[in-house]
Amino acid sequence: MEKSIKFSNVSTHFYFDSSFKQVTKIADKKFLVVITDEHIFKAHPAVFKGLNVIVLKPGEEYKVQATVDEVIDTLIKMEADRKTVLVGVGGGVITDLTGYIASIYMRGIRFGFVPTSILALVDASIGGKNGIDVDRYKNLVGIIRQPSFILHDVAFLQSLPQNEWENGFAEIIKHACIKDAAMFKQLQQESLAGYQKDKKKLSSLIQRNALIKTKVVQKDEFEKGDRRLLNLGHTIGHALEKEYELMHGQAVAIGTTYACHISEQLRGFSQTADVVALLEQYQLPTYASFDKQKVFNGLKMDKKREQKEMNFVLLDKIGKGVVTPIRMQQLEKIINKL
Amino acid sequence: MEKSIKFSNVSTHFYFDSSFKQVTKIADKKFLVVITDEHIFKAHPAVFKGLNVIVLKPGEEYKVQATVDEVIDTLIKMEADRKTVLVGVGGGVITDLTGYIASIYMRGIRFGFVPTSILALVDASIGGKNGIDVDRYKNLVGIIRQPSFILHDVAFLQSLPQNEWENGFAEIIKHACIKDAAMFKQLQQESLAGYQKDKKKLSSLIQRNALIKTKVVQKDEFEKGDRRLLNLGHTIGHALEKEYELMHGQAVAIGTTYACHISEQLRGFSQTADVVALLEQYQLPTYASFDKQKVFNGLKMDKKREQKEMNFVLLDKIGKGVVTPIRMQQLEKIINKL
The missing domain is CATH 3.40.50.1970 (Rossmann fold)
Structure with missing residues (x-):
């Protein structure tokens, strides 16, 4: 096509x-x-x-x-x-x-x-x-x-090595979390091995995800609004990725897990367990211990930071991401308490 | 303003x-x-x-x-x-x-x-x-x-050192050549010292030139057509500038002189003497001996080259520049004969 x-x-x-x-x-x-x-x-x-x-x-x-x-x-x-x-x-x-x-x-x-x-x-x-x-x-x-x-x-x-497949599915799950509750359900019913065996099912999933991302970008090419949703899990994720030996998808999966917890605190999100379960179903890491101060220092140079605030992507519910400005001081406290 | x-x-x-x-x-x-x-x-x-x-x-x-x-x-x-x-x-x-x-x-x-x-x-x-x-x-x-x-x-x-004033006037004369015959006449009647002494006259000349360039760019920001006119004298000029110890304006002035001669051959241009006289009136060099093969080799990496052709800016008359594609082989011959 x-x-x-x-x-x-x-x-x-x-x-x-x-x-x-x-x-x-x-x-x-x-x-x-x-x-x-x-x-x-x-x-x-x-x-x-x-x-x-x-x-x-x-x-x-x-x-x-x-x-x-x-x-x-x-x-x-x-x-x-x-x-x-x-x-x-x-x-x-x-x-x-x-x-x-x-x-x-x-x-x-x-x-x-x-x-x-x-x-x-x-x-x-x-x-x-x-x-x-x-x-x-x-x-x-x-x-x-x-x-x-x-x-x-x-x-x-x-x-493509097996761990790179897992790596890619972190972004697919991210797309489901921010924009596509129906795909989240589909993913719950399938498995990585299933997609790997079925070329048609895989091609269709790839195309669906490529179009999710394309539509978000098309509406907001220069990242003033909606495009920022794609950063779910990426703020903490990027900071982790630079500090530790993690693949991008692994870092995003961990970042998404912590974004769920921050969403609980700030947005009343209640489906953290479902997200964590799906990430684990696709062999992705979720909880990890890390040096919180180091990761916070890394955050400070994130492009999403604007002086004293950072735009953080949180979830209201599965399928509905929301960009939320958080003051750096508050963010430091939240991260240290995670 | x-x-x-x-x-x-x-x-x-x-x-x-x-x-x-x-x-x-x-x-x-x-x-x-x-x-x-x-x-x-x-x-x-x-x-x-x-x-x-x-x-x-x-x-x-x-x-x-x-x-x-x-x-x-x-x-x-x-x-x-x-x-x-x-x-x-x-x-x-x-x-x-x-x-x-x-x-x-x-x-x-x-x-x-x-x-x-x-x-x-x-x-x-x-x-x-x-x-x-x-x-x-x-x-x-x-x-x-x-x-x-x-x-x-x-x-x-x-x-600003004196030679930098001369340097800048090369571009002003270029603007006159490609777009503004009236300004060409005005420049013939004035002198560099005159502009340096009269802040108002100078500011007005600067503004006029800034607007000439701005209008050309505005019509053709990504250089598909008219903007190329601004390259008068710059094709040979850039090649000279890298090979010899010349200021940009000096190189452009020499490049403009040779562009006039190529214009005579290919477009029937007849005002080379006027252009040369004006450049000299503003203390700019015109004729120079240079290693033609070296300069031609430099031309080959010019961004204006498109495989076997190069878009060269020539003059039909003072105030009317024209972009002319010249085959690289032909250009090599013309340059060697200059």
């Missing part, structure tokens, strides 16, 4: 349930430069044959300026120009880097994504947030710019 | 013939972070009192990623967040850096410019092109984003 979504400046064309081979129909091969990582490149060597490919080292630790410098040098050597189309084939690190580099190279060239992880398919590839980490601050530098296209090819999921 | 100009996403508010003191009325002092260079900071110490200031080393050689990294580190230490407003006080290097950093820090914070050179007042501060140089490629990395405000305070011109 194809679908074109109009954002403020450009349209993003979605190729759902498609094949990577289509990219050479989207743009002429000679203008394409593919950016991917060693994992994807080694696991799927045939698909990259005959294409210009830049292969990066895998991992969040390479989502930094040094990698941007390196790719830009390579683009210069390739004589890439304003007709060049960058295509990021990989998880969120690759799509974030590709979108960022394409947005600043020659003041912006065309780019598209082929997300290869659940997390990237349902979340990271969508919404036009591109960027890099600086020191311990995730995505501190970046830009909002929509890709020209996003192409889904679930064949890439064959090489 | 104040004037608000609407671009595609934001409006830029112009404060013509104003005073730097106004900035604290535009944004609260506690949210302001001023970026300037050592020259400006030392020449006008009083104006920066009580403000958060980041002082950079002066010169185009610092318009690079290392400086961006350094400023971002400082912003992190200052706990700058999304309410912070960056104000670039300086010439084109400072405004380019400030706009670029503000566009990528936390995915974009507000920024404004207080241009302190003729070049920055009439050209560099306007149009939202922000960026840095990479190796020998000028502005290879950057972004188009409009400032929230531009404030003119001609008091800063008191510390």
Whole structure:
């Protein structure tokens, strides 16, 4: 299925349930430069044959300026120009880097994504947030710019490690919590193994989630309101992720658990047990002990902070997230008491 | 005089013939972070009192990623967040850096410019092109984003060296060539010394030029058509600037001279002598011997190149510029014959 979504400046064309081979129909091969990582490149060597490919080292630790410098040098050597189309084939690190580099190279060239992880398919590839980490601050530098296209090819999921599947389902559960109570129920009735076995069920779930995120972003591209809902679990999550050896989804799952508890205190939320049970059903961590002061210090540099307040995403009920400004002092107390 | 100009996403508010003191009325002092260079900071110490200031080393050689990294580190230490407003006080290097950093820090914070050179007042501060140089490629990395405000305070011109005045007039003459035959005549009747002595005449000339550039940009913010006219003299100019020790205006003046000769060959232009005479009247260089092959190789990485062609700005007559695609092979021949 194809679908074109109009954002403020450009349209993003979605190729759902498609094949990577289509990219050479989207743009002429000679203008394409593919950016991917060693994992994807080694696991799927045939698909990259005959294409210009830049292969990066895998991992969040390479989502930094040094990698941007390196790719830009390579683009210069390739004589890439304003007709060049960058295509990021990989998880969120690759799509974030590709979108960022394409947005600043020659003041912006065309780019598209082929997300290869659940997390990237349902979340990271969508919404036009591109960027890099600086020191311990995730995505501190970046830009909002929509890709020209996003192409889904679930064949890439064959090489996805089990813990990356779990990682991706954290965002799916997050979408259910903030926007889709019906999907929350569906997830309660299914299992990760079930989705992994049934390609059709999986494709449909991916598409449903991609569209949840797309609609939220479309209504609020530059994050003045509703888009902030997508940050459920991410405020504490990001701070945890930098301090401890956690995957993004694990950090978000723990962050979501604590956001539920804060929601109990501040919004009268009463379904924490259901959320925790669903996260655990999908093999995600929920409660964890952490150095609260360290995590709070990390929070202080979160982009969602505005001087003395922070916009925190809480739940009124499953399927209804709400953005709530919390004063930093109050937040520090709440976190220390958790 | 104040004037608000609407671009595609934001409006830029112009404060013509104003005073730097106004900035604290535009944004609260506690949210302001001023970026300037050592020259400006030392020449006008009083104006920066009580403000958060980041002082950079002066010169185009610092318009690079290392400086961006350094400023971002400082912003992190200052706990700058999304309410912070960056104000670039300086010439084109400072405004380019400030706009670029503000566009990528936390995915974009507000920024404004207080241009302190003729070049920055009439050209560099306007149009939202922000960026840095990479190796020998000028502005290879950057972004188009409009400032929230531009404030003119001609008091800063008191510390402007004589050669920087000449530098700025190269862009003023360029504007006359592509868009304003009447101003070309006015410039023929005046002199640099005359403008330097008469603050009112100067302010009026600056405002006229700022508005010429603004109108061209407004019609074509993302440079698909008319905006390219502003590149008169800049294609060869940029290549010369990187190879030789030239100021931007000098390089543009030489580039304009050669663009006139190419215009004779390809468009039947007949006023080269008038343009050359006016450039010389304002102490600008016109003819220069240079390594043609080196300059042509530099051209090949110009952002205006599109694979086998380059969009070159030529003149049909004074006051009427025209964008002309020239095949790279043909261009190489023409340049070698100049």
